[in-house]
Amino acid sequence: MEEIGFLGLGIMGKAMSMNLLRHGFKLTVWNRTLSRCDELVEHGATIGESPAAVIKKCKYTIAMLSDPAAALSVVFEEGGVLEQICAGKGYIDMSTVDAETSSKISEAITSKGGNFLEAPVSGSKKPAEDGQLVILAAGEKALYEEILPAFDVLGKKSFYLGQVGNGAKMKLVVNMIMGSMMNAFSEGLVLTEKSGLNPQTLLDVLDLGAIANPMFKMKGPSMVQSSYSPAFPLKHQQKDMRLALALGDENSVPMPVAAAANEAFKKARSMGLGDLDFSAVHETLKATKS
Numbered sequence: 001m002e003e004i005g006f007l008g009l010g011i012m013g014k015a016m017s018m019n020l021l022r023h024g025f026k027l028t029v030w031n032r033t034l035s036r037c038d039e040l041v042e043h044g045a046t047i048g049e050s051p052a053a054v055i056k057k058c059k060y061t062i063a064m065l066s067d068p069a070a071a072l073s074v075v076f077e078e079g080g081v082l083e084q085i086c087a088g089k090g091y092i093d094m095s096t097v098d099a100e101t102s103s104k105i106s107e108a109i110t111s112k113g114g115n116f117l118e119a120p121v122s123g124s125k126k127p128a129e130d131g132q133l134v135i136l137a138a139g140e141k142a143l144y145e146e147i148l149p150a151f152d153v154l155g156k157k158s159f160y161l162g163q164v165g166n167g168a169k170m171k172l173v174v175n176m177i178m179g180s181m182m183n184a185f186s187e188g189l190v191l192t193e194k195s196g197l198n199p200q201t202l203l204d205v206l207d208l209g210a211i212a213n214p215m216f217k218m219k220g221p222s223m224v225q226s227s228y229s230p231a232f233p234l235k236h237q238q239k240d241m242r243l244a245l246a247l248g249d250e251n252s253v254p255m256p257v258a259a260a261a262n263e264a265f266k267k268a269r270s271m272g273l274g275d276l277d278f279s280a281v282h283e284t285l286k287a288t289k290s
């Protein structure tokens with residue numbers, strides 16, 4: 001496959017681009033904090049000095065950026081994607097953003113003759129390292145088919161969901177459920193301890209029943225130890241709750257559980273926990289006096 005550009009080497013972008021390199025893809029990478037490119041260069045990547053330079057060099061460019069503001073700035077600001085995108089080039093934004101942001105980017109890219117695909121992912125740092133993401137793509141179908149060899153390396157399954165916005169919406173629904181579940185789980189762990197039971201026994205019981213799931217299994221033991229090394233930063237989970245609640249607003253869907261979960265994540269951010277794993281929302285409950 002042709003050389004691929006990669007913009008954004010945070011937790012996910014680094015893991016995904018390392019995985020592409022491991023599978024023989026040639027990559028040109030860019031990150032706002034340039035020093036984060038060094039490790040990729042050691043593994044064979046080339047550095048592009050700006051998003052525009054990456055787009056100029058590569059037929060396909062993938063972006064994995066923190067939030068709507070970052071996704072927009074990399075496209076629209078000086079030295080951005082729009083300066084070099086043109087017919088024959090594809091831009092694939094895998095960041096988690098709202099449908100409106102994605103549509104704005106899509107319109108700008110296509111008005112210059114380029115092709116656009118949104119492709120947010122479900123799965124965290126470890127699935128990204130292992131090529132086990134679930135890819136939720138929408139937009140230009142031909143671009144989806146052209147980039148599938150890369151998606152097959154990055155993920156265990158790719159969904160094509162139709163028009164731009166559908167991938168973003170699906171991702172927000174999934175993360176809204178995940179954030180709500182994390183809060184219910186955290187309340188259960190605190191209630192277990194405060195009522196004199198062993199939280200490890202709760203984890204064992206949950207794992208054998210109808211609500212067993214990989215998230216409880218993976219995050220439970222570290223939450224019991226108050227250990228929150230970031231795989232999915234809490235500030236991004238709160239962003240996703242906020243965007244999902246806005247989607248609920250647009251569609252007149254009442255979401256009292258998600259709204260309460262969002263408040264807990266906001267509280268955690270106000271306690272300075274935004275850069276820790278999203279499971280650190282547990283600290284907001286543990287801090288409650290009896």
Ligand SMILES: NC(=O)C1=CN([C@@H]2O[C@H](COP(=O)(O)OP(=O)(O)OC[C@H]3O[C@@H](n4cnc5c(N)ncnc54)[C@H](OP(=O)(O)O)[C@@H]3O)[C@@H](O)[C@H]2O)C=CC1
Binds near residue numbers: 067097121125
């Ligand atoms: N971590 C996870 O488990 C998952 C995350 N996601 C989503 O993937 C995206 C990336 O997540 P993750 O890698 O964890 O996040 P990180 O916070 O680790 O990385 C964010 C990236 O965005 C860049 N960035 C932030 N603001 C700007 C800006 N204004 N201009 C240019 N670049 C900017 C950062 O650059 P710099 O290094 O300079 O700060 C960095 O490369 C998010 O949308 C997240 O919601 C989706 C699935 C799982």
Ligand SMILES: O=CC(=O)O
Binds near residue numbers: 123175232
């Ligand atoms: O967006 C986060 C994830 O784990 O998926």
